[in-house]
Amino acid sequence: MTEKQQAGDSYWLQSTPGGRHLALTDDVEVDVAVIGGGIAGLCTARELSRAGRSVAVLEAGRIAAGVTGHTTAKVTALHTLVYDKLRRTRGSEGARLYARSQSEAIEHTAGVVAELGVDCEWERRSAYTFVRDESQVEELRAEARAAREAGLPASFVTATGLPFPVAGAVEVADQVQFHPRKYLLALADDILAHGGRIHEDTTVLGLEEGTPCRLSTSTGAMVTARDVVVATHYPVFDRALLFTRLSPRRELVVAGPIPAAQDPGGMYITTEENTRSVRTAPYGEDGTRRFLIVTGEHFTPGTGDTRARFDRLAAWARGHFPDVELTHRWATQDNDPTDTVPLVGPLHPGARHTYVATGFGGWGMSGGMMAGLLLTAQIMGEEREWSGLYDPRRLASTVREAPSFLKHQAQVAKHFVGDRMRPSPPxxxxxxxxxxxxxxxxxxxxxxxxxxxxxxxxxxxxxxxxxxxxxxxxxxxxxxxxxxxxxxxxxxxxxxxxxxxxxxxxx
Incomplete structure (x- = not known):
């Protein structure tokens, strides 16, 4: 992998091409229209189709090929350093509900994998949040305590499988890593088997809310639906002003095979060095190698030298895994909510039949699985114990997180005005x-x-x-x-x- 090599499709996409689904060409009427064919959209559509609802998934590109197709695919309830913060901003009950909702979603998905017999490289591993800087150890100890109080089997440890010493780490055992595209293509087949529809190359351009709702599309076809789910990663409709509460973040990935003996045996992440995340996946037939995936160098899209960032990440990977053969490089993107917790539920305060799932903050695998369960319950007229935690209409937590909100708006204003003032090359x-x-x-x-x-x-x-x-x-x-x-x-x-x-x- 040379400096001039361009980032390309992820390993997940290259290893599982998949078939194509026809664009929507005729008007259609369904119970639920799901906009977006990533993990949140497909999990929601699968649960609804299993519950007897007629469902149409509308994807602008290819299903499981956007953000979900470029993820590192760690499925865990340990989300870096979230629990100590939640304990302070949402109380102990908020932290408990967060842990429970994420954990229930993971175990529900384990059941789906078993039920459908999906060969998606589902592997149980410990998840770790680690630091190498001794001054950060107390913060990790506090996170371990908060995660444990929230109900996770969390512990503070100083020994890991990484090829370098750490000052400390929070460990949560029995978490999951998997091949996201293999799993989601199996969900798509199950949706179709239960009467659902999937249409790729179909961009939704307009939403008319009502009873029923109506969607206009890039193909000219109209969709009529009682309920609509907006699962486009970043909402494509601005009526809820959610763009004021979401900050986009892009991260880079370098990957390639290593000897199986050098597998660190877990899923690791640190906020140090502008984020470093490490995991492996099965590779080859003989079991002598694993596929190393290293993620980091997060940045705001459209800023800075991305080639230099790739070079730094590749140098870090080679420095700690000298026998790695880096064969892939790609990038992923997510949205950070200004108050830490994803936005899943009614699209806006007046919404009756429109729902949204967004703001997963880099943890879209367990978050998307959780969203599928939560939105299905709400559309079926039920509620989950943790519905209020994720409700996009929440206000109290937004006030508590005002500094993050104001910082995000200042950055947007800076780009909107400042970028028009920068020098122009010939x-x-x-x-x-x-x-x-x-x-x-x-x-x-x-x-x-x-x-x-x-x-x-x-x-x-x-x-x-x-x-x-x-x-x-x-x-x-x-x-x-x-x-x-x-x-x-x-x-x-x-x-x-x-x-x-x-x-x-x-x-």
Whole structure:
């Protein structure tokens, strides 16, 4: 893997291509329309179809190929350092409900894997949050106590399977790692077997709430549904103003085979060094190797040198696992809620038949599984004990987390105004394979020069809310730093919340 190698499809996508589902071409009427074919959407659709509801999944691209297809796929209720914070902001009961909801979702999924006989590399492992800095040990001890009080089998340890010493770690045993795409493709088959519909290449453009609700799509077909679930990772509808409470975060992944004897034997994460996460997966037929997955270098989309970040992450992986052969590099993205807890439930205060699942803060595997159970219960007219914890309409916790909220809004304002003031490079200075936002006749254009030297010019204004995009050279994509929308070099949307492409321009 060289410096100039571009980030590509994840190992999960390459190892499990899967089939395709036809775009929606005719009007359809169902009980529930689920917008988004990632883990939250497919888990919800599967539970609802099993409960006898007619369901249609509408995915703008391919199912299980967006954020879920690029995850590190750790399925655990230990979410870095969440429990001590929850104990302070939501009380002991809030922390307990968080732990219970995540754990119940994991065990429910274990039952689904067994019931369907899914060969998705489901492996039980301990999860660890670790530090190497002695000054951070007390924080870890507090997290271990809080997680234990919340009901998790958590303990503070100083010995791990990592190839370097740690100052301390929180360990929770009997957690899970798996192949997310193999699991979700099996869920898709089960949805179809129970009368559900799945349509790829179908972008939902409009939502008319009512009894029933109506959705307009990019194909021209209309969907009528009693209930609608917005599971698009970042909500594509702004009526709930959830964009003010979500901060997009992108992380990089480098991966490749190592000798099985060097497997650290668990799932590890630290907030040090701008985040480092380590796990392995099965690899090959003879059991002599494992597939090492190292994640880190988190950043706001559309900011900084992503190639340099990949180089730092690769150097860290080689430094600690010298026998690794790095064969893959990709990136993933998630949204951090300003008050720590995901937003799962009614879309807005006046919503009666519209629901949302978002803000998983880097823990979308257990969070998406939990969302499937919670939203299914609510659509069926029931409630879970932990419904209130995740309710997007909550206000008290938002007030408590006002500093995070204000910091996020300040960053958005900084990009919205400041990015329009930054210097513009000359178009003729762009080398092949590079892009930049340039000033042309007083306006800003996003200009990319392809390997043949041809220039491709687009409006630099994100079609979501008008922030200026910036170029990610490692992934050859235009990214919005305000809310995380991403576009390819032709302007096509590759990640929302934007639903419309960047407008083409002449140059």
């Amino acid at each position: 178009v003729e200075a762009l080398p092949p394979g590079e892009g930049a936002v340039v000033r042309v006749e007083g306006g800003r254009l996003a200009v990319y020069r392809d390997e043949d030297g041809t220039l491709h010019a687009l409006s630099a204004r994100c079609t979501h809310m008008g922030c200026l995009v910036d170029f990610n050279a490692a992934e050859r994509a235009w990214e919005c730093p305000c809310h995380g929308s991403r576009f390819d070099t032709e302007g096509k949307v590759i990640q929302g919340p934007a639903t419309r492409p960047l407008d083409r321009r002449d140059i």
